[in-house]
Ligand SMILES: *[C@@H]1O[C@H](CO)[C@@H](O)[C@H](O)[C@H]1NC(C)=O
Ligand SMILES: *[C@@H]1O[C@H](CO)[C@@H](O)[C@H](O)[C@H]1NC(C)=O
Ligand SMILES: *[C@@H]1O[C@H](CO)[C@@H](O)[C@H](O)[C@H]1NC(C)=O
């Protein structure tokens with residue numbers, strides 16, 4: 001999977017960029033002409049995990065409330081220097097997407113007092129696609145279990161949300177809504193890897209995870225969704241936590257960006273299955289429903305390829321900004337937020353925030369690439 005960004009794409013990216021203006025704090029990047037404005041989305045609904053949780057995990061349990069995500073330095077570059085439960089120094093991809101749609105940032109469903117007029121976010125940090133019971137049976141879950149709010153739980157929340165917010169025909173209300181089903185499903189592989197599952201065991205799990213995501217897509221279609229983005233997984237072999245855990249002296253285990261090939265191949269395999277399944281579903285519902293694969297993998301490859309010209313420090317591409325120790329600035333016993341763990345001077349020059357999640361700067365660039373990649377399929381001229 002090699003990525004070649006054509007000159008035309010490059011120019012588009014740069015023209016999007018030229019609209020970037022800085023407002024108030026340097027954290028709040030807004031576009032003068034949001035690139036998704038012409039899609040006329042009036043609501044956004046998000047299912048997922050820590051890549052898109054805007055505050056559910058810290059509200060759903062004590063475990064969340066006392067997690068590092070609930071306090072600084074998480075959120076240190078968020079407007080007003082505030083931790084919100086986002087697993088980053090600032091904004092996430094879903095925030096940039098909302099801004100590009102010209103909509104307010106998505107409120108977390110668990111915030112009882114929030115306004116959901118423009119949609120809701122059901123994503124929970126640590127969530128898996130497969131139900132917690134199934135993963136516990138397979139001995140693939142976070143230890144301790146941080147959340148039970150897997151995809152089916154999030155879909156139940158969505159169902160009761162729609163039941164209580166639209167009284168007659170929900171599907172009419174959702175004609176102009178954007179749905180994001182994922183990224184979700186990455187955590188079962190993370191947990192499996194951390195618990196010593198073999199690559200064969202994890203590969204064997206791929207069809208089951210993909211199927212549960214596809215079922216979820218059909219459920220949201222049942223609710224009335226017509227435009228749905230289904231993101232795949234990142235090249236997980238580039239993440240500082242996994243690079244630390246699977247560090248090896250065997251240089252052939254690494255690719256040109258010093259990412260672990262085996263782990264990236266697992267992500268490629270998974271993404272391939274997901275894409276195939278999306279294509280089949282797309283055919284079944286053609287032409288009523290638009291399904292779009294969110295190519296996180298190639299977005300990340302593009303980021304690595306162009307890191308220096310995008311302002312990232314070429315010596316820190318695999319290092320956590322907030323962390324300490326080892327080649328990757330990551331030590332699982334001294335994670336970001338723990339006492340005495342330092343934060344890099346300029347998070348905008350790092351891709352990884354805490355060894356597991358990315359910085360606002362990385363999320364911003366990934367979103368710019370993704371929107372450019374998805375726009376032609378979104379059919380927004382209508
Ligand atoms: C954010 O707040 C923390 C704690 O109040 C403070 O130490 C830090 O310097 C602040 N950062 C910014 C960018 O204002
Ligand atoms: C998950 O569900 C089980 C069974 O209902 C419960 O005992 C456990 O406390 C839950 N865990 C979390 C993190 O909510
Ligand atoms: C929402 O309403 C439908 C139809 O009445 C019902 O089948 C479903 O169980 C409700 N969802 C929730 C979560 O209560």
Ligand SMILES: *[C@@H]1O[C@H](CO)[C@@H](O)[C@H](O)[C@H]1NC(C)=O
Pocket residue numbers: 247248249
């Ligand atoms: C790599 O080799 C060095 C020196 O031979 C050794 O100290 C180190 O433990 C090895 N690291 C791994 C991950 O095998």
Ligand SMILES: *[C@@H]1O[C@H](CO)[C@@H](O)[C@H](O)[C@H]1NC(C)=O
Pocket residue numbers: 250251252253261262
């Ligand atoms: C080094 O890694 C490559 C790729 O993962 C693998 O095929 C090879 O067997 C490894 N060599 C040794 C000596 O472990």
Ligand SMILES: *[C@@H]1O[C@H](CO)[C@@H](O)[C@H](O)[C@H]1NC(C)=O
Pocket residue numbers: 284285286287288
């Ligand atoms: C598409 O929508 C039309 C009108 O609602 C409906 O008649 C048709 O069965 C739908 N097609 C599919 C493949 O779902």
Ligand SMILES: *[C@@H]1O[C@H](CO)[C@@H](O)[C@H](O)[C@H]1NC(C)=O
Pocket residue numbers: 005010013305306309
């Ligand atoms: C990204 O990298 C590719 C390959 O090196 C290059 O062709 C392209 O011009 C770069 N794009 C930007 C925006 O720097």
